[in-house]
Amino acid sequence: MSKSIKYIIAVVVLLGLNLALFFSDSSSQSPQAEKYFLSEDLEGVSRFLFMVDGDTTMIERSEQGWTLNDQYKADEGFVNTLISVLERVEAGRTIENWDQEIMGSVEVEFDFNSRYRFQFSSNATKTKSYFITDGKAKEVAVPGYRDNVVDIFTLHPDQWRDRMIFDGSWRTIQNIKVENAQGDDFEISFNDKFFLIDGNTPGDSSAVINYLNQFQQFQANEMISRGRFPDLDSIGGVTPIAKVMIDDIKSEDQTVLEIYPSKSGQAYHLVKNNAGQQMVIDARRVREILIKPTGSN
Known part of the structure; x- marks a missing residue:
């Protein structure tokens, strides 16, 4: 697995763990420290704009929530984390004439009106x-936060995207059809009071419920834009190894997931949905949704 792919799969977990550590360490904050932002200002944030290495990330508040680059729904949890980080940023010593490298710039908009702009950087280490x-x-820092504050501004735009691709359970899913070139095809369909597997009554109803409940808040490890990783774009040009089609009472449209082969040693699969989005999903989770529930007659 390449370093870049390892990073995209691990970044959510790592960021979450580090933030959990500093949120739980509120006792380490000094009441005399100078906060860089006022909390009341951040309560009215309406837009963030990050510009790093030619990438532009715009996260804007709308009636539907937070929107990324006028195209995608943003991950609400990540945006809330960003606001929490900025609320806790404390300013230390001042360097009067900065002549070192500039990593990027940030613009924060308040109440769709006033804007505050700054550049950011780090030291050599x-x-x-x-x-x-x-x-x-x-010099800025967040008490109890072990990582570099400015790292949150350097995330790729993909990493701010909402990763939820389906949210259903045995109570809402009406039909699932799995076509698997490397295993068994099967279909689970609701029939009056419960589900049938390939038209037959299942011997173990709990196995069916557990299988369907895998799709509750089903998230990708990360959403991937085309052109970001050429090797994944290449994989996306071959024939999928499996297809999962889901009908749910909460959605008018069927959800279709096309699963592509992984290379040797890769612990993830490229997956595309019928909305034209592509993502990576952990290989273990892929295996579990491609296996027919046990106990069918």
Whole structure:
């Protein structure tokens, strides 16, 4: 597995663990420290704009929630984490004339009106963070947060996307059909009071319920835009090894997931849905949704 793919799969877990550590360490915050942002200002944030290495990430509040780059739904949890980080940022020493590398820039909009802009950077060992305005840098940190503050601004736009691709359970799913070139095809369909497997009454109803409940808040490990990883684009050009088609009472449209082969040693699969999105999903989870529930007659 390439380093880049390892990173995209692990970033959500790592970021969550690190943030959990600093949120639980509120006792370490100093009441005398100077906060970089006012909490009341951040309560009215309406847009974030990050510009790093040619990538632009715009996260904007709308009536439907947070939107990413005018195209995708943003991950609400990640956006809330970002706001929480900025609420806790404390400013330390000042460097009057900053002449070091600039990593990128940030623009924060408040109440769809006023905007605050700053650049950001780090030291050579990536252990310190700096916010820079008018050539003057402030060293910033979040008490209890072990990682570099500015790292959150350097996430790829894909990593801010909402990863929810389906949310259903045995109470809402009406039909699932699995076509598996490397295993058994099967179909689970609701019939009056319960489900049939390939038209037959299942011997173990709990196995069917457990199988269907795998799709509750079913998230991708990460959404992947085309062109970001050429090797995944290449895999996406071959024939899928499996297809999962789901009908749910909450949705007018069927959800279709096409699963592509993984390379030797890869612990994930490229998956495409019928909305034209592509993503990576852990190989273990893929295996579980391709196996027919046990106990069928």
